[in-house]
Amino acid sequence: MTTEESWSFIRTIDAGYILVPLFIVYLVIVMLKLKRQGKSYNIFQYITLISLGVYVLSVVALTTFPIEVNWGMYKNQTPWYSRINPIPILTIDMTTFILNIIMLVPFGVYQWLLVKQEKISWELVAVRSLLFSLGIEVLQLLLYIITNSARSVDVNDLIANTLGGVLGYYGVKFVSKNTYFKECLNQFKVSMKSHIIKN
Numbered sequence: 001m002t003t004e005e006s007w008s009f010i011r012t013i014d015a016g017y018i019l020v021p022l023f024i025v026y027l028v029i030v031m032l033k034l035k036r037q038g039k040s041y042n043i044f045q046y047i048t049l050i051s052l053g054v055y056v057l058s059v060v061a062l063t064t065f066p067i068e069v070n071w072g073m074y075k076n077q078t079p080w081y082s083r084i085n086p087i088p089i090l091t092i093d094m095t096t097f098i099l100n101i102i103m104l105v106p107f108g109v110y111q112w113l114l115v116k117q118e119k120i121s122w123e124l125v126a127v128r129s130l131l132f133s134l135g136i137e138v139l140q141l142l143l144y145i146i147t148n149s150a151r152s153v154d155v156n157d158l159i160a161n162t163l164g165g166v167l168g169y170y171g172v173k174f175v176s177k178n179t180y181f182k183e184c185l186n187q188f189k190v191s192m193k194s195h196i197i198k199n
Helices: 015-037 043-064 094-113 122-147 155-175 179-186
Strands: 008-013 067-072
Touching (some): 015 043, 043 094, 067 122, 094 122, 094 155, 155 179
């Protein structure tokens, strides 16, 4: 037997071990930035910033965890490029497609909450949603290459996620046409210019 055939390492890494420390780091960074700016913030703006961290890490948890580390004699022998589905539309699993749309709807909502309304457009939201989704797909592929975690990359996920982000943006834009709801939403809004995130 070769060395690789004579040993194996199999472990499961749950989301909490990695994402909880990342969330704590995120909170520390946010609080330090807010303190440095020396401005007053209402409770709703804090909710926006904290829930943003929870949301992003939740998406990462859903799409990449648990991570199955499988090295040695029992590792998956399938080449990494076979884990990529480059064929759009024709290969859609409708249930997964709809769930991926729903998953990125909040991302579109946060785009509206974290910028000045006049500075955001559906095209910008679409590009950011696509890049966010692409980052997830690349992470899944890297995890497969490095750990043999059984994840795949699907172009349909990129399409669904982008649609979800745009739908979230338009959903908030539609609701904000009502003066009452617009005033409520404005309580949660964090200006990019004067607060944390810069364009």
